[in-house]
Amino acid sequence: MVISEINYINFRNLLDFSLNFSPKINLLYGKNGQGKTNLLEALYFVGTGKSFKTKKAIETIKYGKTKCGAFATYKDSISEKKIIVKLLDGKKEFSYNGKKTSYDEFYGKLNIVSYIPEDVAIINNSPNIRRDFFDGEIAQSDPDFFQCVKKFNHLLKIRNKYLKDKTYRNDEFQIYQAEFIKYGAKIMKTRLDYVKVLSSLLSLNYRKLFDNTKELELIYNCSLGSIKKKSLNEIETLFKDSMNKNFYQEIKLGFSLAGPQKDDFLFFLNNYDAKGNASQGEKKSIIFSLKMAEIDMILRNKKEIPVLIIDDITSYFDNSRLYRLLEYLEKRNIQIFMSSIEKLKISSSNFYVENGEITYE
Numbered sequence: 001m002v003i004s005e006i007n008y009i010n011f012r013n014l015l016d017f018s019l020n021f022s023p024k025i026n027l028l029y030g031k032n033g034q035g036k037t038n039l040l041e042a043l044y045f046v047g048t049g050k051s052f053k054t055k056k057a058i059e060t061i062k063y064g065k066t067k068c069g070a071f072a073t074y075k076d077s078i079s080e081k082k083i084i085v086k087l088l089d090g091k092k093e094f095s096y097n098g099k100k101t102s103y104d105e106f107y108g109k110l111n112i113v114s115y116i117p118e119d120v121a122i123i124n125n126s127p128n129i130r131r132d133f134f135d136g137e138i139a140q141s142d143p144d145f146f147q148c149v150k151k152f153n154h155l156l157k158i159r160n161k162y163l164k165d166k167t168y169r170n171d172e173f174q175i176y177q178a179e180f181i182k183y184g185a186k187i188m189k190t191r192l193d194y195v196k197v198l199s200s201l202l203s204l205n206y207r208k209l210f211d212n213t214k215e216l217e218l219i220y221n222c223s224l225g226s227i228k229k230k231s232l233n234e235i236e237t238l239f240k241d242s243m244n245k246n247f248y249q250e251i252k253l254g255f256s257l258a259g260p261q262k263d264d265f266l267f268f269l270n271n272y273d274a275k276g277n278a279s280q281g282e283k284k285s286i287i288f289s290l291k292m293a294e295i296d297m298i299l300r301n302k303k304e305i306p307v308l309i310i311d312d313i314t315s316y317f318d319n320s321r322l323y324r325l326l327e328y329l330e331k332r333n334i335q336i337f338m339s340s341i342e343k344l345k346i347s348s349s350n351f352y353v354e355n356g357e358i359t360y361e
Contacts, residue, residue, distance in 0.1 A: 001111055001304050002335045003074045006046060010061055010068040012038035013356040020360075021337070022349035025330065028339045030353035036339035039351075039358065040114075040309050043337055046070035046085050047112040047307065049092060049103055057087055074110055076304055083110060104147065108140050111298050111306035115291045117315060122290070123275050123283050127264040134265055135187075137294055138194050141301040145190050152183040156261060164254035180259070181243070185236040187260040188222055195220040195265070197300070201293035209292070209325065210285040214270050218290075223262035284316050288325070295334065310338035 007018045013035050028036040037053070041060070044052050051060055061068040069086040083106070084095040094106040122133050139146035158176050162168045199218040206216040224238045242258040243250075250257050267274040267286055274286055291308070298306045308329070317325065326346055329336055343350060350361045 001074055001076050001307055003043065003047075003072055003110075003307055003337075004080075005073040006043060007071040008042045008046075008069070010065040011042045011045075011070060012060060012062060014038050014042065014062075014358070015356045017358060019351070019358060021335075023335050025326070025336045025338070025346060025348035026351065027344060027346070027348040028337070028351045028353050028358070029341065029343050032341060034353045035356040035358070036353045037311050038356070039353065040116075040311050040337055040339060042070050043072070043307075044112055044114055044309055046072040046083060047110040049085050049094060049106060052114050052116055052118075052309075057092065058090055061087060072110070074307075081109065104143075104150070107146060108143060111140050111302065111304060112309060113291050113294050113298070113306050114309040114311070115288060116309075116311040119287045119291075120280070120283050122287060123267055123278070130265040131261070131263065134191065134194070137297070138190060140306075141298050142190070145187075148183050148186050148190070152180070152187055152260065155180045155183060156256060156259070160255045163250050163256065166251065168251070177243075180256075181236055181239050184259045185232060185239050188224070188227060188239070188263065189230075189232045189235055191260070191263070192220050192222070192227055194297070198293050198297055201296045202289055205292040205296075206285065206289040209289060209328065216286060216289065217268045219266045219268060221264040221266050223258055223260075288316070295332075305332075305334055308334050308336045310336065312340070313338045314340050314342070314344075 002023045003021055004023075005018065005020050008014055009016050019039075028039055030036055041051055041053055044050070045060060051057065054060070067086065067088040069084065071082070071084045073080060073082050075081070082095075082097055084093075085106075086093040086095075092103070094101050094103055096106060096109060121129055135145075135149050139149065155176055159173075159180050162173050162176070167173070195218055202218050203216045206214070224235070224242055227235055227238065230238065239258065243256075246257040267278075269278050269282060269286065272278070274283060278286065295306055295308065298304060314322065316322070322344075323346070326344075330347070339353075352359045352361055
């Protein structure tokens, strides 16, 4: 996939403008606080409908304004496409090829992989951060999984309310219970299958790019225990048994104790949990390897190469490793948008950013 053009209005501190891009490397450079990250955020926003900086969409609107929007033209392996995301009065509107669409239909049209300083939270922070991240990545190339997660989260809220209110002694609860098991098992099976492939790609990328003497493994830590060799039907049975076992405790606590909402994803470097044992440098390398593996997964599942966004690239690696990684990315024929405080000695389209104004050089 290649983004050829973006237009944005009232987005952060950026001056309203239209930009055309190279299908290869696009470098945004300038001093800190000038708007480099904001442009990368606008690209991510128009591709995913989300910000990688905040969960509060209203924060993307320029101070003193009431709305913002971004319009992009991109090309996949089939044809040129146009997408629009608008934010007005706290509500988002999505358009695809000139027609308004729902977010469910919009998400995954334009695939974007981002690598930003905050991504180390994927390793360091709580399990819900990892669950949201991996579910989002799976959903980029699997619309059915997106719907499955959406339905399960809705059922989880309903089931928890029944448990909290002690109103579970009726046929309606049993109907929701059956659906809860069905969609929960599908999520766990899809996550398991995804991690099986992703972990191999992750290890390969880490050894190739950073350290060929170490093994990196991603493990899906399911709340049901080991489900590695289980079929979907077997996972459903395990899930049902676990719920029956925990049911009286759930009634007491007022919420569900079993299910994919309790699962985790763990990184192990040379058989040690990376969260507590890897250095900061190793964690950055793990995350970069993960992002490369994500690209491989999207290519494998959709036959498309996603767009790559890298914020503040010079803060991650020393010069020798940085240029080696950029050389690797160039060979992979990936469109890249990245920011730096200075020009880099690479073949790229360069954009100078100052006070929200972007100048092509």
